[in-house]
Amino acid sequence: MAETLKGLGVSSGRAAGRVCRMAGPPELPAPSPVTDAGAELNRAMEALRATVSELAARAEKAPDADAKAILEAQSLIADDPSLHESVETSVRSGKSAAHAIDEACAHHRRALLAAGGYFAERAADLDDIRNRAVAAALGLPVPGVPDPGHPFVLVAGDLSPADTVNLDPGSVLALVTEKGGPTSHTAILARARGLPAVVACRGAGDIGEGTWVSVDGLRGEVEVGIGEEAAAEIQRRADDDRRRTRTVRGPGRTSDGHPVKLLLNIGSAADLAPRDRAPSAEGVDAEGVGLFRTEFLFLDRREEPGYEEQVAAYAAVFRAAPGGHVVVRTLDAGTDKPLPFLGLAEETNPALGVRGLRVSRVRSEVLDTQLDAIAEAARATGAEPWVMAPMVTTVGEAADFAGRARARGIARVGAMVEVPAAALRAGRLLKELDFLSIGTNDLSQYTFASDRQHGELADLLDPWQAALLQLIADCAAAGKAAGKPVGVCGEAAADPLLATVLVGLGVTSLSMSAPGIPAVRESLAAHSLERCRDNARLALAADDPAEARKAIVPGR
Ligand SMILES: C=C(OP(=O)(O)O)C(=O)O
Numbered sequence: 134m135a136e137t138l139k140g141l142g143v144s145s146g147r148a149a150g151r152v153c154r155m156a157g158p159p160e161l162p163a164p165s166p167v168t169d170a171g172a173e174l175n176r177a178m179e180a181l182r183a184t185v186s187e188l189a190a191r192a193e194k195a196p197d198a199d200a201k202a203i204l205e206a207q208s209l210i211a212d213d214p215s216l217h218e219s220v221e222t223s224v225r226s227g228k229s230a231a232h233a234i235d236e237a238c239a240h241h242r243r244a245l246l247a248a249g250g251y252f253a254e255r256a257a258d259l260d261d262i263r264n265r266a267v268a269a270a271l272g273l274p275v276p277g278v279p280d281p282g283h284p285f286v287l288v289a290g291d292l293s294p295a296d297t298v299n300l301d302p303g304s305v306l307a308l309v310t311e312k313g314g315p316t317s318h319t320a321i322l323a324r325a326r327g328l329p330a331v332v333a334c335r336g337a338g339d340i341g342e343g344t345w346v347s348v349d350g351l352r353g354e355v356e357v358g359i360g361e362e363a364a365a366e367i368q369r370r371a372d373d374d375r376r377r378t379r380t381v382r383g384p385g386r387t388s389d390g391h392p393v394k395l396l397l398n399i400g401s402a403a404d405l406a407p408r409d410r411a412p413s414a415e416g417v418d419a420e421g422v423g424l425f426r427t428e429f430l431f432l433d434r435r436e437e438p439g440y441e442e443q444v445a446a447y448a449a450v451f452r453a454a455p456g457g458h459v460v461v462r463t464l465d466a467g468t469d470k471p472l473p474f475l476g477l478a479e480e481t482n483p484a485l486g487v488r489g490l491r492v493s494r495v496r497s498e499v500l501d502t503q504l505d506a507i508a509e510a511a512r513a514t515g516a517e518p519w520v521m522a523p524m525v526t527t528v529g530e531a532a533d534f535a536g537r538a539r540a541r542g543i544a545r546v547g548a549m550v551e552v553p554a555a556a557l558r559a560g561r562l563l564k565e566l567d568f569l570s571i572g573t574n575d576l577s578q579y580t581f582a583s584d585r586q587h588g589e590l591a592d593l594l595d596p597w598q599a600a601l602l603q604l605i606a607d608c609a610a611a612g613k614a615a616g617k618p619v620g621v622c623g624e625a626a627a628d629p630l631l632a633t634v635l636v637g638l639g640v641t642s643l644s645m646s647a648p649g650i651p652a653v654r655e656s657l658a659a660h661s662l663e664r665c666r667d668n669a670r671l672a673l674a675a676d677d678p679a680e681a682r683k684a685i686v687p688g689r
Protein backbone atom coordinates (compact mmCIF):
# COMPACT_ATOMS: atom_id res chain seq x y z
CA MET A 134 0.00 0.00 0.00
CA ALA A 135 1.36 3.37 -0.99
CA GLU A 136 1.81 5.91 1.80
CA THR A 137 1.77 9.68 1.31
CA LEU A 138 4.36 11.83 3.09
CA LYS A 139 3.83 15.56 3.44
CA GLY A 140 6.43 18.27 3.18
CA LEU A 141 6.92 21.68 1.70
CA GLY A 142 6.64 21.83 -2.08
CA VAL A 143 9.39 24.26 -3.12
CA SER A 144 9.77 23.56 -6.82
CA SER A 145 6.69 22.58 -8.79
CA GLY A 146 6.34 19.67 -11.18
CA ARG A 147 5.80 15.93 -10.90
CA ALA A 148 8.22 13.06 -11.25
CA ALA A 149 8.39 9.40 -10.27
CA GLY A 150 11.14 6.84 -10.04
CA ARG A 151 13.35 4.75 -7.79
CA VAL A 152 14.87 6.30 -4.68
CA CYS A 153 18.61 6.69 -4.27
CA ARG A 154 19.79 7.97 -0.94
CA MET A 155 22.80 10.14 -0.33
CA ALA A 156 25.70 8.37 1.33
CA GLY A 157 25.70 9.25 5.03
CA PRO A 158 28.40 11.34 6.68
CA PRO A 159 31.66 9.60 7.64
CA GLU A 160 31.61 7.90 11.04
CA LEU A 161 34.16 9.12 13.55
CA PRO A 162 36.32 6.37 15.06
CA ALA A 163 36.50 6.13 18.86
CA PRO A 164 38.98 8.71 20.22
CA SER A 165 42.47 7.36 20.72
CA PRO A 166 45.60 9.03 22.15
CA VAL A 167 47.57 11.18 19.67
CA THR A 168 51.31 10.55 19.73
CA ASP A 169 52.49 13.05 17.10
CA ALA A 170 50.50 16.30 17.35
CA GLY A 171 52.54 17.88 14.54
CA ALA A 172 51.67 15.12 12.07
CA GLU A 173 48.04 15.27 13.19
CA LEU A 174 47.94 19.02 12.63
CA ASN A 175 49.39 18.56 9.14
CA ARG A 176 46.76 15.94 8.37
CA ALA A 177 43.96 18.24 9.59
CA MET A 178 45.21 21.25 7.60
CA GLU A 179 45.72 19.11 4.50
CA ALA A 180 42.13 17.83 4.81
CA LEU A 181 40.83 21.41 5.10
CA ARG A 182 42.94 22.54 2.13
CA ALA A 183 41.68 19.62 0.04
CA THR A 184 38.11 20.60 0.94
CA VAL A 185 38.68 24.24 -0.01
CA SER A 186 40.22 23.24 -3.37
CA GLU A 187 37.47 20.72 -4.10
CA LEU A 188 34.76 23.33 -3.44
CA ALA A 189 36.58 25.98 -5.46
CA ALA A 190 36.99 23.52 -8.35
CA ARG A 191 33.28 22.73 -8.22
CA ALA A 192 32.52 26.46 -8.23
CA GLU A 193 34.63 26.78 -11.40
CA LYS A 194 32.59 24.08 -13.09
CA ALA A 195 29.24 25.30 -11.73
CA PRO A 196 26.55 25.36 -14.42
CA ASP A 197 25.13 28.78 -13.50
CA ALA A 198 25.82 31.97 -11.57
CA ASP A 199 23.71 31.07 -8.50
CA ALA A 200 25.49 27.77 -8.10
CA LYS A 201 28.89 29.37 -8.57
CA ALA A 202 28.23 32.07 -5.97
CA ILE A 203 26.98 29.53 -3.43
CA LEU A 204 29.99 27.25 -3.88
CA GLU A 205 32.45 30.11 -3.76
CA ALA A 206 30.88 31.26 -0.50
CA GLN A 207 31.13 27.72 0.88
CA SER A 208 34.77 27.47 -0.13
CA LEU A 209 35.38 30.75 1.74
CA ILE A 210 33.75 29.33 4.88
CA ALA A 211 36.06 26.27 4.65
CA ASP A 212 39.03 28.62 4.28
CA ASP A 213 38.01 30.85 7.19
CA PRO A 214 41.10 31.42 9.38
CA SER A 215 38.97 31.26 12.54
CA LEU A 216 37.85 27.73 11.59
CA HIS A 217 41.47 26.72 10.98
CA GLU A 218 42.47 28.24 14.33
CA SER A 219 39.75 26.25 16.12
CA VAL A 220 41.01 23.04 14.47
CA GLU A 221 44.57 23.83 15.50
CA THR A 222 43.55 24.54 19.10
CA SER A 223 41.68 21.27 19.21
CA VAL A 224 44.62 19.26 17.81
CA ARG A 225 46.94 20.92 20.32
CA SER A 226 44.60 19.85 23.11
CA GLY A 227 45.20 16.21 22.10
CA LYS A 228 42.53 15.47 19.50
CA SER A 229 43.09 13.57 16.25
CA ALA A 230 42.71 15.45 12.94
CA ALA A 231 39.22 14.02 12.30
CA HIS A 232 38.00 14.72 15.85
CA ALA A 233 39.50 18.22 15.79
CA ILE A 234 37.72 19.08 12.53
CA ASP A 235 34.49 17.66 13.88
CA GLU A 236 34.79 19.67 17.11
CA ALA A 237 35.71 22.94 15.36
CA CYS A 238 32.85 22.63 12.86
CA ALA A 239 30.39 21.85 15.66
CA HIS A 240 31.54 24.99 17.48
CA HIS A 241 31.12 27.23 14.39
CA ARG A 242 27.82 25.57 13.57
CA ARG A 243 26.43 26.52 16.98
CA ALA A 244 27.44 30.13 16.34
CA LEU A 245 25.64 30.14 12.98
CA LEU A 246 22.48 28.63 14.45
CA ALA A 247 22.52 31.18 17.26
CA ALA A 248 22.72 33.97 14.66
CA GLY A 249 19.50 32.60 13.11
CA GLY A 250 17.88 33.34 9.72
CA TYR A 251 20.20 33.28 6.73
CA PHE A 252 23.17 32.30 8.93
CA ALA A 253 21.26 29.35 10.40
CA GLU A 254 20.64 28.02 6.89
CA ARG A 255 24.39 28.24 6.24
CA ALA A 256 24.79 25.60 9.00
CA ALA A 257 24.16 23.04 6.24
CA ASP A 258 27.20 24.43 4.38
CA LEU A 259 29.32 23.83 7.45
CA ASP A 260 27.96 20.29 7.91
CA ASP A 261 29.03 19.55 4.36
CA ILE A 262 32.48 21.03 4.97
CA ARG A 263 32.78 18.91 8.12
CA ASN A 264 31.81 15.72 6.28
CA ARG A 265 34.21 16.36 3.43
CA ALA A 266 37.12 17.34 5.66
CA VAL A 267 36.57 14.50 8.15
CA ALA A 268 36.37 12.01 5.26
CA ALA A 269 39.59 13.46 3.83
CA ALA A 270 41.34 13.25 7.20
CA LEU A 271 40.27 9.61 7.61
CA GLY A 272 41.14 8.72 4.00
CA LEU A 273 37.50 7.85 3.23
CA PRO A 274 35.68 8.64 -0.05
CA VAL A 275 34.16 12.13 -0.18
CA PRO A 276 30.42 11.91 0.53
CA GLY A 277 28.24 13.04 -2.38
CA VAL A 278 25.42 12.40 -4.81
CA PRO A 279 25.10 8.74 -5.88
CA ASP A 280 25.48 7.66 -9.48
CA PRO A 281 23.46 4.44 -9.87
CA GLY A 282 23.46 4.56 -13.67
CA HIS A 283 19.70 5.06 -14.02
CA PRO A 284 17.30 7.99 -13.41
CA PHE A 285 16.42 8.35 -9.73
CA VAL A 286 14.66 10.42 -7.08
CA LEU A 287 17.31 11.74 -4.72
CA VAL A 288 16.39 11.47 -1.02
CA ALA A 289 18.67 13.10 1.54
CA GLY A 290 18.70 14.58 5.02
CA ASP A 291 19.60 17.90 3.48
CA LEU A 292 21.59 18.85 0.41
CA SER A 293 24.67 20.99 0.51
CA PRO A 294 25.37 23.50 -2.26
CA ALA A 295 28.15 21.25 -3.54
CA ASP A 296 25.77 18.31 -3.83
CA THR A 297 23.05 20.32 -5.46
CA VAL A 298 25.13 21.97 -8.16
CA ASN A 299 26.57 18.68 -9.25
CA LEU A 300 23.19 17.10 -9.80
CA ASP A 301 22.88 15.85 -13.32
CA PRO A 302 19.39 16.87 -14.48
CA GLY A 303 19.59 13.98 -16.95
CA SER A 304 19.54 11.43 -14.13
CA VAL A 305 18.00 13.17 -11.10
CA LEU A 306 14.22 13.24 -11.48
CA ALA A 307 13.28 15.02 -8.25
CA LEU A 308 14.60 15.96 -4.81
CA VAL A 309 13.18 15.07 -1.41
CA THR A 310 14.86 16.23 1.80
CA GLU A 311 14.02 15.77 5.46
CA LYS A 312 15.31 19.22 6.36
CA GLY A 313 15.44 22.55 4.58
CA GLY A 314 13.07 25.45 4.10
CA PRO A 315 11.74 27.43 1.14
CA THR A 316 14.96 29.46 0.99
CA SER A 317 17.36 26.55 1.44
CA HIS A 318 19.90 25.78 -1.28
CA THR A 319 17.87 22.75 -2.26
CA ALA A 320 14.87 24.98 -2.93
CA ILE A 321 16.74 27.72 -4.80
CA LEU A 322 18.71 25.42 -7.05
CA ALA A 323 15.87 22.97 -7.67
CA ARG A 324 13.75 25.87 -8.91
CA ALA A 325 16.59 27.15 -11.09
CA ARG A 326 16.94 23.69 -12.66
CA GLY A 327 13.22 23.01 -12.90
CA LEU A 328 13.50 19.89 -10.72
CA PRO A 329 10.41 19.02 -8.64
CA ALA A 330 11.39 19.26 -4.96
CA VAL A 331 9.84 18.64 -1.56
CA VAL A 332 11.75 19.77 1.55
CA ALA A 333 10.99 19.42 5.27
CA CYS A 334 9.44 16.06 4.43
CA ARG A 335 8.82 14.18 7.63
CA GLY A 336 9.43 10.45 7.25
CA ALA A 337 11.74 10.86 4.24
CA GLY A 338 14.54 9.37 6.34
CA ASP A 339 12.68 6.04 6.42
CA ILE A 340 12.20 5.68 2.65
CA GLY A 341 14.26 2.67 1.64
CA GLU A 342 16.84 2.61 -1.14
CA GLY A 343 15.25 1.50 -4.42
CA THR A 344 11.63 2.24 -3.32
CA TRP A 345 9.38 3.53 -6.13
CA VAL A 346 8.00 6.97 -5.26
CA SER A 347 6.22 9.85 -6.94
CA VAL A 348 6.96 13.47 -6.04
CA ASP A 349 4.57 16.38 -6.38
CA GLY A 350 6.64 19.53 -5.97
CA LEU A 351 3.60 21.78 -6.03
CA ARG A 352 1.57 20.11 -3.29
CA GLY A 353 4.60 19.02 -1.29
CA GLU A 354 3.62 15.33 -1.41
CA VAL A 355 5.70 12.19 -1.78
CA GLU A 356 3.84 8.95 -2.44
CA VAL A 357 5.96 6.05 -1.28
CA GLY A 358 5.70 2.47 -2.56
CA ILE A 359 3.69 3.11 -5.72
CA GLY A 360 5.13 0.31 -7.85
CA GLU A 361 7.17 0.41 -11.02
CA GLU A 362 4.27 0.60 -13.48
CA ALA A 363 2.55 3.50 -11.75
CA ALA A 364 5.88 5.32 -11.53
CA ALA A 365 6.52 4.84 -15.25
CA GLU A 366 3.06 6.19 -16.08
CA ILE A 367 3.47 9.28 -13.85
CA GLN A 368 6.91 9.99 -15.28
CA ARG A 369 5.67 9.55 -18.85
CA ARG A 370 2.85 12.05 -18.23
CA ALA A 371 5.22 14.50 -16.55
CA ASP A 372 7.62 14.28 -19.53
CA ASP A 373 4.72 14.81 -21.96
CA ASP A 374 3.52 17.84 -19.97
CA ARG A 375 6.98 19.37 -19.95
CA ARG A 376 7.47 18.81 -23.68
CA ARG A 377 4.04 20.21 -24.49
CA THR A 378 4.26 23.30 -22.29
CA ARG A 379 7.68 24.17 -23.70
CA THR A 380 6.30 24.39 -27.20
CA VAL A 381 3.68 26.99 -26.19
CA ARG A 382 5.09 30.47 -26.63
CA GLY A 383 4.02 34.10 -26.72
CA PRO A 384 2.65 36.54 -24.18
CA GLY A 385 0.42 35.43 -21.30
CA ARG A 386 -3.25 35.36 -22.26
CA THR A 387 -6.41 33.73 -21.01
CA SER A 388 -8.28 31.62 -23.59
CA ASP A 389 -10.39 34.67 -24.50
CA GLY A 390 -7.34 36.93 -24.89
CA HIS A 391 -7.19 38.78 -21.56
CA PRO A 392 -3.49 39.78 -21.23
CA VAL A 393 -1.50 38.80 -18.14
CA LYS A 394 2.21 39.63 -18.30
CA LEU A 395 4.45 36.63 -17.61
CA LEU A 396 7.69 37.88 -16.11
CA LEU A 397 10.93 36.48 -14.69
CA ASN A 398 12.37 36.55 -11.18
CA ILE A 399 16.14 36.95 -11.41
CA GLY A 400 19.13 37.66 -9.16
CA SER A 401 21.55 38.91 -11.81
CA ALA A 402 22.10 39.26 -15.57
CA ALA A 403 23.53 35.72 -15.55
CA ASP A 404 19.99 34.41 -15.03
CA LEU A 405 19.08 35.89 -18.41
CA ALA A 406 22.04 34.52 -20.38
CA PRO A 407 21.15 31.42 -22.43
CA ARG A 408 24.41 29.68 -21.50
CA ASP A 409 23.46 29.89 -17.85
CA ARG A 410 19.92 28.69 -18.24
CA ALA A 411 18.89 25.41 -16.74
CA PRO A 412 17.98 22.88 -19.43
CA SER A 413 14.37 23.05 -18.26
CA ALA A 414 14.33 26.80 -18.95
CA GLU A 415 15.38 26.37 -22.56
CA GLY A 416 13.21 28.30 -24.92
CA VAL A 417 11.35 30.15 -22.17
CA ASP A 418 10.11 33.42 -23.45
CA ALA A 419 9.00 35.97 -20.94
CA GLU A 420 7.74 39.52 -21.29
CA GLY A 421 10.41 41.02 -19.09
CA VAL A 422 11.79 40.83 -15.57
CA GLY A 423 9.18 41.22 -12.85
CA LEU A 424 11.56 40.94 -9.90
CA PHE A 425 15.27 41.72 -10.04
CA ARG A 426 16.48 40.81 -6.55
CA THR A 427 19.41 43.21 -6.31
CA GLU A 428 20.54 41.89 -2.91
CA PHE A 429 22.40 39.04 -4.66
CA LEU A 430 25.01 41.62 -5.62
CA PHE A 431 25.46 42.48 -1.94
CA LEU A 432 25.32 39.00 -0.35
CA ASP A 433 28.35 37.11 0.97
CA ARG A 434 30.59 40.16 0.68
CA ARG A 435 32.63 41.91 3.27
CA GLU A 436 32.11 45.33 1.67
CA GLU A 437 29.31 47.11 -0.10
CA PRO A 438 29.63 46.93 -3.90
CA GLY A 439 30.83 50.31 -5.19
CA TYR A 440 28.78 52.72 -7.31
CA GLU A 441 30.51 51.77 -10.59
CA GLU A 442 30.09 48.06 -9.93
CA GLN A 443 26.41 48.58 -9.22
CA VAL A 444 25.92 50.64 -12.41
CA ALA A 445 27.57 47.88 -14.46
CA ALA A 446 25.47 45.12 -12.83
CA TYR A 447 22.16 46.96 -13.35
CA ALA A 448 23.05 47.99 -16.91
CA ALA A 449 23.84 44.34 -17.75
CA VAL A 450 20.35 43.34 -16.66
CA PHE A 451 18.69 46.24 -18.52
CA ARG A 452 20.48 45.23 -21.73
CA ALA A 453 19.67 41.51 -21.42
CA ALA A 454 16.04 41.69 -20.25
CA PRO A 455 13.39 40.40 -22.66
CA GLY A 456 11.59 43.38 -24.19
CA GLY A 457 13.79 45.66 -22.08
CA HIS A 458 11.21 45.62 -19.25
CA VAL A 459 12.75 45.32 -15.77
CA VAL A 460 11.27 45.80 -12.32
CA VAL A 461 14.22 46.45 -10.02
CA ARG A 462 13.77 45.83 -6.32
CA THR A 463 16.06 47.87 -4.14
CA LEU A 464 18.17 46.09 -1.55
CA ASP A 465 16.18 43.64 0.58
CA ALA A 466 18.54 43.05 3.50
CA GLY A 467 17.92 41.81 7.01
CA THR A 468 16.42 38.66 8.60
CA ASP A 469 17.24 35.75 6.22
CA LYS A 470 19.59 37.96 4.16
CA PRO A 471 21.87 39.72 6.66
CA LEU A 472 24.65 41.90 5.22
CA PRO A 473 27.51 42.29 7.71
CA PHE A 474 28.79 45.53 6.12
CA LEU A 475 25.55 47.30 7.06
CA GLY A 476 26.59 46.98 10.69
CA LEU A 477 23.00 46.49 11.87
CA ALA A 478 22.45 45.71 15.53
CA GLU A 479 21.55 42.13 16.43
CA GLU A 480 17.83 41.68 16.94
CA THR A 481 15.89 39.15 18.95
CA ASN A 482 13.21 38.98 16.25
CA PRO A 483 14.86 39.94 12.97
CA ALA A 484 11.89 39.13 10.71
CA LEU A 485 10.02 41.88 12.56
CA GLY A 486 12.99 44.19 12.68
CA VAL A 487 15.12 46.41 10.49
CA ARG A 488 14.84 44.72 7.10
CA GLY A 489 13.98 45.68 3.54
CA LEU A 490 13.27 49.38 3.10
CA ARG A 491 13.59 49.86 6.87
CA VAL A 492 17.38 49.57 6.52
CA SER A 493 17.31 53.06 5.00
CA ARG A 494 16.21 54.40 8.42
CA VAL A 495 19.70 53.65 9.71
CA ARG A 496 21.81 53.54 6.52
CA SER A 497 20.02 55.99 4.25
CA GLU A 498 23.06 56.48 1.99
CA VAL A 499 23.02 52.80 0.91
CA LEU A 500 19.61 53.28 -0.73
CA ASP A 501 20.60 56.66 -2.19
CA THR A 502 23.71 55.18 -3.81
CA GLN A 503 21.68 52.33 -5.19
CA LEU A 504 19.02 54.64 -6.65
CA ASP A 505 21.79 56.80 -8.17
CA ALA A 506 23.34 53.70 -9.74
CA ILE A 507 19.99 52.46 -11.10
CA ALA A 508 19.29 55.88 -12.62
CA GLU A 509 22.78 56.02 -14.14
CA ALA A 510 22.44 52.50 -15.61
CA ALA A 511 19.08 53.52 -17.08
CA ARG A 512 20.63 56.59 -18.74
CA ALA A 513 23.56 54.56 -20.05
CA THR A 514 21.35 51.90 -21.64
CA GLY A 515 18.28 53.95 -22.57
CA ALA A 516 16.16 51.61 -20.39
CA GLU A 517 13.15 52.77 -18.40
CA PRO A 518 13.25 50.51 -15.35
CA TRP A 519 10.43 50.30 -12.87
CA VAL A 520 11.86 50.53 -9.35
CA MET A 521 10.23 49.21 -6.18
CA ALA A 522 11.10 48.93 -2.50
CA PRO A 523 10.73 45.79 -0.37
CA MET A 524 8.81 45.66 2.92
CA VAL A 525 6.97 48.94 2.48
CA THR A 526 4.56 49.20 5.41
CA THR A 527 3.13 52.71 5.60
CA VAL A 528 2.01 55.46 3.23
CA GLY A 529 4.78 57.67 4.63
CA GLU A 530 7.44 55.13 3.67
CA ALA A 531 5.95 54.82 0.18
CA ALA A 532 5.89 58.60 -0.28
CA ASP A 533 9.47 58.98 0.95
CA PHE A 534 10.74 56.22 -1.33
CA ALA A 535 8.83 57.60 -4.33
CA GLY A 536 10.24 61.07 -3.68
CA ARG A 537 13.81 59.81 -3.58
CA ALA A 538 13.43 57.70 -6.73
CA ARG A 539 11.61 60.39 -8.74
CA ALA A 540 14.21 63.00 -7.74
CA ARG A 541 16.68 60.87 -9.70
CA GLY A 542 14.51 60.76 -12.81
CA ILE A 543 13.09 57.26 -12.19
CA ALA A 544 9.63 57.48 -13.75
CA ARG A 545 7.87 54.32 -12.54
CA VAL A 546 8.06 53.79 -8.81
CA GLY A 547 6.29 51.06 -6.86
CA ALA A 548 6.32 48.92 -3.74
CA MET A 549 6.29 45.28 -2.81
CA VAL A 550 3.24 44.34 -0.79
CA GLU A 551 4.68 41.94 1.77
CA VAL A 552 3.13 43.23 4.99
CA PRO A 553 -0.64 43.08 5.66
CA ALA A 554 -0.58 46.78 6.63
CA ALA A 555 0.43 47.65 3.07
CA ALA A 556 -2.23 45.41 1.55
CA LEU A 557 -4.92 46.98 3.74
CA ARG A 558 -3.88 50.45 2.54
CA ALA A 559 -3.18 49.50 -1.09
CA GLY A 560 -5.49 52.17 -2.47
CA ARG A 561 -3.80 54.89 -0.48
CA LEU A 562 -0.32 53.61 -1.42
CA LEU A 563 -1.26 53.81 -5.08
CA LYS A 564 -1.84 57.54 -4.70
CA GLU A 565 1.93 57.78 -4.11
CA LEU A 566 3.05 54.99 -6.41
CA ASP A 567 2.68 53.75 -9.98
CA PHE A 568 2.39 50.02 -9.31
CA LEU A 569 2.37 47.30 -6.66
CA SER A 570 3.98 43.87 -6.69
CA ILE A 571 2.72 41.35 -4.15
CA GLY A 572 5.42 39.24 -2.49
CA THR A 573 3.36 36.27 -1.37
CA ASN A 574 6.32 34.60 0.38
CA ASP A 575 6.56 37.35 2.96
CA LEU A 576 2.90 38.33 2.86
CA SER A 577 2.06 34.74 3.96
CA GLN A 578 4.70 34.90 6.68
CA TYR A 579 3.32 38.11 8.13
CA THR A 580 -0.37 37.35 7.61
CA PHE A 581 -0.16 33.95 9.26
CA ALA A 582 2.51 34.86 11.82
CA SER A 583 4.55 31.88 10.59
CA ASP A 584 8.26 31.93 9.85
CA ARG A 585 8.56 31.34 6.10
CA GLN A 586 11.52 29.02 6.70
CA HIS A 587 9.58 26.81 9.09
CA GLY A 588 8.89 23.47 7.45
CA GLU A 589 6.46 22.45 10.20
CA LEU A 590 4.18 25.39 9.43
CA ALA A 591 3.92 24.65 5.70
CA ASP A 592 0.12 24.42 5.88
CA LEU A 593 -0.16 27.98 7.19
CA LEU A 594 2.22 29.24 4.53
CA ASP A 595 0.19 27.61 1.76
CA PRO A 596 -0.63 30.35 -0.78
CA TRP A 597 -4.11 28.87 -1.30
CA GLN A 598 -5.11 30.19 2.15
CA ALA A 599 -8.18 32.36 1.68
CA ALA A 600 -6.92 35.12 4.00
CA LEU A 601 -3.89 35.62 1.75
CA LEU A 602 -6.08 35.54 -1.35
CA GLN A 603 -8.39 38.14 0.23
CA LEU A 604 -5.47 40.53 0.71
CA ILE A 605 -4.41 39.95 -2.90
CA ALA A 606 -8.00 40.62 -4.02
CA ASP A 607 -8.02 43.91 -2.10
CA CYS A 608 -4.74 45.03 -3.70
CA ALA A 609 -5.95 44.09 -7.18
CA ALA A 610 -9.21 45.98 -6.62
CA ALA A 611 -7.25 49.04 -5.51
CA GLY A 612 -5.11 48.74 -8.66
CA LYS A 613 -8.18 48.51 -10.86
CA ALA A 614 -9.73 51.57 -9.21
CA ALA A 615 -6.52 53.54 -9.70
CA GLY A 616 -5.89 52.18 -13.21
CA LYS A 617 -2.47 50.94 -12.10
CA PRO A 618 -0.81 47.50 -12.42
CA VAL A 619 -0.74 45.07 -9.50
CA GLY A 620 1.36 41.93 -10.01
CA VAL A 621 2.38 38.91 -7.97
CA CYS A 622 6.08 38.02 -7.76
CA GLY A 623 6.14 35.50 -4.91
CA GLU A 624 6.27 31.74 -5.39
CA ALA A 625 2.46 31.60 -5.59
CA ALA A 626 2.66 32.96 -9.14
CA ALA A 627 4.33 29.76 -10.35
CA ASP A 628 1.42 27.47 -9.35
CA PRO A 629 -0.41 26.98 -12.68
CA LEU A 630 -3.87 26.52 -11.14
CA LEU A 631 -3.45 29.21 -8.51
CA ALA A 632 -2.36 31.52 -11.35
CA THR A 633 -5.92 31.32 -12.71
CA VAL A 634 -7.22 32.33 -9.27
CA LEU A 635 -4.81 35.28 -9.10
CA VAL A 636 -5.88 36.46 -12.54
CA GLY A 637 -9.52 36.07 -11.48
CA LEU A 638 -8.75 38.27 -8.47
CA GLY A 639 -7.55 40.97 -10.88
CA VAL A 640 -3.76 40.59 -10.81
CA THR A 641 -2.17 42.00 -13.99
CA SER A 642 1.21 40.20 -14.08
CA LEU A 643 2.80 37.03 -12.69
CA SER A 644 6.53 36.87 -12.08
CA MET A 645 8.46 33.66 -11.35
CA SER A 646 11.68 31.76 -12.04
CA ALA A 647 12.06 30.73 -15.68
CA PRO A 648 11.12 27.05 -15.35
CA GLY A 649 7.66 27.95 -14.00
CA ILE A 650 6.56 30.08 -16.96
CA PRO A 651 5.55 27.50 -19.60
CA ALA A 652 3.09 25.65 -17.35
CA VAL A 653 1.52 28.91 -16.13
CA ARG A 654 1.20 30.18 -19.70
CA GLU A 655 -0.52 26.95 -20.70
CA SER A 656 -2.85 27.03 -17.72
CA LEU A 657 -3.98 30.60 -18.46
CA ALA A 658 -4.50 29.72 -22.13
CA ALA A 659 -6.88 26.94 -21.02
CA HIS A 660 -9.11 29.23 -18.91
CA SER A 661 -11.30 32.15 -19.93
CA LEU A 662 -11.27 35.29 -17.79
CA GLU A 663 -14.75 34.39 -16.55
CA ARG A 664 -13.47 30.94 -15.51
CA CYS A 665 -10.58 32.60 -13.69
CA ARG A 666 -13.10 34.78 -11.85
CA ASP A 667 -15.16 31.70 -10.92
CA ASN A 668 -12.00 30.06 -9.62
CA ALA A 669 -11.21 33.16 -7.57
CA ARG A 670 -14.70 33.14 -6.03
CA LEU A 671 -14.43 29.41 -5.19
CA ALA A 672 -10.96 29.79 -3.66
CA LEU A 673 -12.03 32.79 -1.57
CA ALA A 674 -15.05 30.90 -0.28
CA ALA A 675 -13.08 27.80 0.79
CA ASP A 676 -12.26 27.28 4.45
CA ASP A 677 -8.86 25.72 3.84
CA PRO A 678 -6.36 25.18 1.00
CA ALA A 679 -7.37 21.55 0.44
CA GLU A 680 -11.01 22.56 0.00
CA ALA A 681 -9.98 25.38 -2.36
CA ARG A 682 -7.92 23.05 -4.54
CA LYS A 683 -10.70 20.49 -4.63
CA ALA A 684 -13.28 23.09 -5.61
CA ILE A 685 -11.31 24.07 -8.70
CA VAL A 686 -11.10 21.64 -11.57
CA PRO A 687 -8.24 22.46 -13.96
CA GLY A 688 -9.27 23.63 -17.42
CA ARG A 689 -12.98 23.81 -16.65
C1 LIG B 1 9.14 37.81 -3.75
C2 LIG B 1 9.31 37.98 -2.46
O1 LIG B 1 10.49 38.44 -1.95
P1 LIG B 1 11.64 37.48 -1.36
O2 LIG B 1 11.20 36.06 -1.58
O3 LIG B 1 12.88 37.83 -2.09
O4 LIG B 1 11.65 37.88 0.07
C3 LIG B 1 8.26 37.62 -1.49
O5 LIG B 1 8.40 37.92 -0.30
O6 LIG B 1 7.27 37.01 -1.94
Ligand SMILES: [Mg+2]
Nearest residue numbers: 551572574575
Ligand atom coordinates in the same frame (compact mmCIF):
# COMPACT_ATOMS: atom_id res chain seq x y z
MG1 LIG C 1 10.00 39.19 0.33
